[in-house]
Amino acid sequence: FRIVGYPNPFSTSFGLDLQTSSSENLSLSVYDMTGRLLEIRDVRVDEISGLQLGDRYPSGVYNVVAAQGSEIRTIRVIKQ
Numbered sequence: 001f002r003i004v005g006y007p008n009p010f011s012t013s014f015g016l017d018l019q020t021s022s023s024e025n026l027s028l029s030v031y032d033m034t035g036r037l038l039e040i041r042d043v044r045v046d047e048i049s050g051l052q053l054g055d056r057y058p059s060g061v062y063n064v065v066a067a068q069g070s071e072i073r074t075i076r077v078i079k080q
Helices: 045-050
Strands: 002-006 015-019 026-032 037-043 060-068 071-079
Touching: 002 060, 002 071, 015 045, 015 060, 037 045
Parallel strands: none
Antiparallel strands: 002 015, 026 037, 026 060, 060 071
């Protein structure tokens, strides 16, 4: 699968663009740069387009770990 965070950098919140051939749920974990876990969400594939994250995060750099089945992707997003 392929996942992209947008807009990046963001000022209030960001969304995710997901391209996948699987219907399995997506597990999202968001970490700050110190490795502290900020948020965990299990999301259905058909709900990902309306999902917004990051509105409560302070300015900084964040790693978003997305897992679907046995596949894992990590993307980095920046809050201004």
